[in-house]
Amino acid sequence: MSDPVDYITRLRAEARDPNREEAFLADRRRQRRRRASVGGVAALALAGLVTWLVTSTGPRPADEPYAATALEEELWPDPWPATTNLPLRGSPARGWETGAKELPLPAPAAVGSLSARQVGEGLRRAREFVVAANLDPGVLRGGHPTAALELLDPRQPVRALLTEHLRSPGLPDSDPTEMFTRFDPAALTVADKGVRVRGRMSFAAGGVPGQLRIRADYTFVYALRRAAPLSEPGPAYDTEEVARVVVRRQLVLLYAPAGSPGVTAGKLIAADYRRQLGNHDCGTVDGFFHPYFSKEAKTADRPWPVVDPYDESTEIPAGPPRCTVPSRT
Template identity: 40%
Template sequence: MGTSTPEGRAGDEPPVTDAEWAEFLRRAGEGGRDVPVEPSARARMVAGRLRAEGGATGPAAPWRNRPRKRRRLVSVLAGVAALGLAVVGIWPEAVVDGLSGAVSAGGSDAVPLAPETARPTAAPPGEPFPDAPTLEEPFRGSPAVAWADGAAGIDVPAARAVGGMSKDQVANALRGTKELLVASNLDPATLRGGHPAEALRLLDPLQKDGRVLLEKGLREPREDQDPLWLLSRFDPAEVRVVGGVVKTRGRMTFGKGDRDGSVEIKADYTFVYPLTKAKPGADEVTRTIVRRELTVAVYDPARTVTTPGSLVVVVWKTRSGNSDCARDGDGFLRPRFREDMTGLTPGPSGPASDPYDRSKDLGTLPDECGTVTRT
């Protein structure tokens, strides 16, 4: 993984007890409905660069510093041998993120967390045996049960003049950034794989490796032009989002851009999507977790050739937990379900990570497919 910057810019959870282990084996022998699985996680960082030549906007293409390694999804329910291998994933070391709030096992009496104002120092705490999500309570067993609902979790900071941009210009840029996050990660039509007209409208049409590249990816998705770099999309023929809520947590900051007459907004948000299969009668619920680090810029059109009020992508980085690595590049997030993992060879592979951990910059995490410790 790596991070690109615009051309011409200066380089800017306790140990497992015997009782817990016995309880785990008992649950697995009974069919394991409450035993957490360790689905695949896909990790992707893609950075977009803004070229500033002759005062015109026009970024270079997003890049990765090495190809993705593909890993097969495995189940900790495949056999006792696999159970031993997956202990690290089932009982992550308890940690506290330093923010107030508590998550109950069932989730119905969770205390809402205060807004995130700085990067957490650790992952949110987890339960050794989290309750399984249901159609009625799709966030049961997840730290996200205490997170904000949808757009309410995207707080816009108070605007101020910066970088030669007026307070009103900055306020418009911040508002546009929130609208982009909502349109690309929360809009029901976007989640169903529809055309993200509102998200595209907010992006500068002059940016070939921003909006133009995204439009190409929507028409012909592949790994080097993947709409998932910015959009959360699911195949409606396979899955549907449960209920009307997506849980959201993160923060937004801003500062002077790469030149006078510009402002950059940095957004770091995690979205938790509860999903079930689209087939009639489906009742198993799984979750896919997507974290995005997005930097956009707004330029004063009096100083830079740009579309007034539009957003220019400077950097986009994304990492998703519980999305099938073998189907990367097809333009959809592909959640896996417990029923799909029957008979798969045991033995989780790839680096294990907690998709709820917001304590690290995405650019510091391995750029390869691995396993997640929880969903």
């Protein structure tokens, strides 16, 4: 151990040293460089780890569960699948009508030899048919569209033709979805509050005296869930995905309140019927609609044009069904 007197003498000498301040500053600079070097090595190591994670695992999908839980479902981006909580989330159909009574009819007026009362009756019958074929809960669950068929004239071939298609569906031209909206109850069920409809109806004199020509143009949106609960998980934990099908129908229905040769009074004749189908597997013809859920849509071969299913500005072409890949549902 050094002598205390010598130690105090050395400290006093260092204090009187004119280079003491410069030596102190040089020592501080060395310490800062040492800390910066260590920090730089750590930063490089962290950057390397992040790079490895990204390159080895790829970018994280936007619909990964932890991403969805960071937002209220109402605020989820439109590309994320809708769920049974909000089956029409992100769809313009969310504010559309939900059932039969809300479907508006044009104000009836006398046309040709038909009175306004007779025209009104024909319009109501046409609406009954549209509802029975596309909105009736039993029919949506795969049931036989008895009420819709009963509204058609039994003396005209269309009713028998549709009945045969329901009995023996198949390609190329025996597809009951040509007129009726039905889902296989073993596979799908309509989600609560998962049906919307919008459209219009117009009328004019028919081709023969005493006949009314009714034109209907309606778009239907259906949100569907798997029949087995929770078998199609949604983007977030404990959510269930729904798939949406958009069906647009254009119909020409003839109505005659009085009988004439070959026509049954008070019944409808389906003179023309066309359909545009969005998010349906048109390669499967069994009398039901078959939507694609999000995982299926990513890998399925869908050789149809991409179309905005809510665009009602164009006519549906005549002939086979217009199958489409919806740009949005």
